[in-house]
Amino acid sequence: MINADSIIRFIIAFSACFTISLIMNIIIHETGHLVFGAVSGYRFSSIECFGMICVRTCKGLKLRFSKEPCIGQCIMYPENSDADGIMLIIGGVAANMLASAISLGLVFTQINYTLKAFFTVSAVVGLITVMSNLIPYNGTNDGSTFFDARKSFLHMEAYNRLMMIYRELNLGKDICSIDPGLFEHPDMPLSPLSAELAYYRSLRKRPGRAEE
16 A cells, blocks of 8 residues: 555655766766767866866866856867867767666666666666757757767867867966967858857957956
8 A cells, every 4th residue: 555655755765866866877978078088089178067177287187166067067178179079079978878778787687676776767867868968959968069060060160169268268267368269260150159159259358257
């Protein structure tokens, strides 16, 4: 018989599984960007989860709280703006898909009911993470970036320029001291990437708003 205590225990257990799975999948997603980016020849600049950021500086790795916190972000920068970062862009989704497949596989192994329930929730949360990042949405997620980059290499170049700008900002540079050539590209087609590049270009005219 189902009673109030059973329902409360179920809600608590499900909430705990969901929360832990969500945190794990966000970390897995950003780590996927890092690994696939490194394989593509990109270099690590920073990785952030829930406002805590690990950033590479001239003096090594440092942990700090982000002044503009986000759920998750991984910054990998290329040596030059014509690098191909497709693997970097899809790395997060690929990592979530792999993690979900592993979680789903563990459900059918000889483990106890509690672990089966956890890995089931983890697999579902992983797939939700995949879909929310893969389906293009308002130019703000990996799917939008991926499809823009596939349309034209100029979009890929805009992405690379942004990563290089982020890296300079991570090093503590003022936006006005960053190579101005990173902000300019007369042939750049209109896209969320080029719009963000234009935004940072505008900040150079208003340095007071360029601080992170």
